[in-house]
Amino acid sequence: DTEVTQTPKHLVMGMTNKKSLKCEQHMGHRAMYWYKQKAKKPPELMFVYSYEKLSINESVPSRFSPECPNSSLLNLHLHALQPEDSALYLCASSQDWGTGNGNTIYFGEGSWLTVV
Amino acid sequence: EDQVTQSPEALRLQEGESSSLNCSYTVSGLRGLFWYRQDPGKGPEFLFTLYSAGEEKEKERLKATLTKKESFLHITAPKPEDSATYLCAVLPRGGYQKVTFGTGTKLQVIP
Numbered sequence: 001d002t003e004v005t006q007t008p009k010h011l012v013m014g015m016t017n018k019k020s021l022k023c024e025q026h027m028g029h030r031a032m033y034w035y036k037q038k039a040k041k042p043p044e045l046m047f048v049y050s051y052e053k054l055s056i057n058e059s060v061p062s063r064f065s066p067e068c069p070n071s072s073l074l075n076l077h078l079h080a081l082q083p084e085d086s087a088l089y090l091c092a093s094s095q096d097w098g099t100g101n102g103n104t105i106y107f108g109e110g111s112w113l114t115v116v
Numbered sequence: 117e118d119q120v121t122q123s124p125e126a127l128r129l130q131e132g133e134s135s136s137l138n139c140s141y142t143v144s145g146l147r148g149l150f151w152y153r154q155d156p157g158k159g160p161e162f163l164f165t166l167y168s169a170g171e172e173k174e175k176e177r178l179k180a181t182l183t184k185k186e187s188f189l190h191i192t193a194p195k196p197e198d199s200a201t202y203l204c205a206v207l208p209r210g211g212y213q214k215v216t217f218g219t220g221t222k223l224q225v226i227p
Contacts, residue, residue, distance in 0.1 A: 004159075006159075041219070042203060042205075042217035042218065042219055042220060043160065043203075043217055045214055045215070048213075048214075056213075056214065088157070088159075090159050090160075092159075097213060098213035103147060103148055103207050103213075103215075104148070104150060104162060104165045105150070105162075105205075105215060106162055107152075107159035107160045107161070107162070108159050109158055109159045110157075110158065110159045112157070
């Protein structure tokens with residue numbers, strides 16, 4: 001079983017709504033990630049946090065706002081999304097980011113987002 | 117730019133029929149190569165990390181191998197529960213520390 005927990009598993013939101021996706025990891029990892037995955041495509045990196053600081057933002061639109069309250073928690077705040085943002089959003093973590101061999105990324109089960 | 121190409125795109129096997137999945141990669145120095153299994157509607161499940169050419173790792177019916185240009189995921193005597201999409205990904209040693217994924221091989225094992 002994955003040790004990266006995501007909530008909710010499913011979310012339906014209107015284009016004017018504000019919602020959040022939440023993620024928690026219990027492995028003591030110092031790096032956490034948000035990925036987006038469309039059907040039949042590989043995961044696409046959105047954000048990387050390392051030691052609670054944003055290290056990578058893959059030019060993601062500002063309607064997606066990440067937050068890392070502490071090293072175990074990661075949130076993705078959603079506002080004014082478009083129907084094309086509907087996808088599986090994956091949270092992940094790794095022991096470290098950018099150094100040594102502790103870079104194996106472990107994924108959560110994902111949150112299915114539908115924008116209507 | 118780092119590139120990962122997986123083949124075949126889809127593979128259909130009879131139960132017990134062994135085969136291999138290929139992952140060819142181009143990266144400016146390899147820090148790690150990763151294999152994942154993904155079931156429909158779920159997040160990728162980590163299988164293996166390989167770090168250097170010649171390295172091999174095994175788990176149940178799966179064995180991953182690595183050369184300087186490609187990796188193979190060998191499936192021995194597969195069972196229907198091995199049906200899934202298998203993703204390969206690479207992490208470069210230097211530069212932009214971002215994992216690049218292949219597009220996956222969809223495996224179907226028929227009883």
